[in-house]
Amino acid sequence: METFLELFDLLFFRNAVLAALLASVSCGIIGTYIVSRRMVFISGGITHASFGGIGIGYFFGFSPIVGALFFGVLSALGIEYMSKKTEVREDSVIAILWSLGMATGIIFVFLTPGYSANLMSYLFGNILTVSQLNLRLLLVLSLLVIVVFLLFFKTILFVAFDENFARAIRLPVDAVNYLLITLVALTIVLNIRVAGIILVLSLLTIPQTIANLFTHNFKTMIFLSILTGMIGSFAGLLLSWFLDIPSGAAIIFFLVLIYLLARVVLQIRISLKIKRQINPHYEK
């Protein structure tokens, strides 16, 4: 117990806990939007496209996160624009930007002299090495996402549910779409440090899938996702610390464990309900 409490005396551990909590907030809200609108593939594209920025950041010696932010947001806006305004298939656009970003990243990382020790933490995530800059950006992002959803919740909900109808009644559909896809890109990139490019998508989908087992209400889904995200990432962080394994993988392991538990609980509840219906005196 003492060692557990002593952990919180360490600055980088406190930072990691803070990062986990902030990640759960931004991923909980934005992930619910992604899952509800079935934008998981788009999000995968944005995630991988941002690797191009990481590579360029390495090569030119500026913060890879800044490079990733540029690449992520630009590819997000590109996907949104190309799929709406041009005749190109949306999924093909995503695949092209997905691989173009990865290719750019690989080339620049390859050209950068010396061994990039930190590269692994971008691919697989390392919440324990999250920088002060990244932490501040995560804080700003979480606040931004909260404010946007507080102000425009109904409009976002209506546009997400039925874009066609929203257009017909002259809601600012394009503005909502561009704003939200930008927030999606920012959320993905700033959470790369937590779970890594390869795993970050699960922070935006597993908590929502768990929440969706218990609720079909957008707002409740957001709160439940944040809660499961917090439990999963905190538990994963501890696991990663004590077993000395990558944090991203540990967090996802925990989230899937919660999902399986939730399923079992639900299954038991359903079979009890059925038994009670067949035999009303079951409990006596």
Add this chain to the structure above:
Amino acid sequence: MEKLVELQQVTAGYADEVVLRNINLTVHAQDFIGVIGPNGGGKTTLVNVILGIIKPMSGNIIFHPDSSDRRRRFIGYLPQVSHTDKKFPISVRDVALSGLATSQRFMNHYSAGDNERVQQVLAQMGIEQLAGKNVGELSGGQLQRVFLCRAIIAQPRLLILDEPNTFVDNKFENDLYLILRELNKEMAILMVSHDVGTITYYVKSIACVNKTLHYHDSNIISQEQLASYNCPIQIITHGDVPHTVLRTHQQ
């Protein structure tokens, strides 16, 4: 009679494909127009042009909004049900409420009065007990009722329905026509349907859309008229419609 919308020589389509050519149509305040025609003939394009979702390539659309009652929406719209994601986490109450949204009120201020209006319109459609349900839990007919609530909650002057009778049971279809007949006392209705046989009972006039538009100021169409419209459609009669017609494309 008071004019609501006038389409003058409108040509419209998508990208480089012209779907509708030189369409003329005037919708009046008490109209109940059935829009019929083959798939790909431009029925939905016509709806999208009137809704302003697509801009005409040439020609004019003139709207005559009524300045006397600004609280009424000009157009109410019921899209094809197949376009909606039934797994989306949204309640019946919120779907109906979305009919009150406008570009001026994109921030979240919906009042107690708005919520009352939602209850009122759900009751009008006989689905007030579904208010808290998720759209995924509804049957096809129930979902259409919810969408109808959303379309009429702002008391539009013109109600546009795109295939309201697909994926619904016969009982709902009958209810729907009775509801529409009642609504028609307060608003004009423009209804797109592939099921010609049934709609001809209820509409006051028919617009046959197949690249061009032929307006017929009555709800009875004969085989000869259909032939002259070059309108390849199938009529399954229920007794009152003069003929069963099956025409092939002549273009």
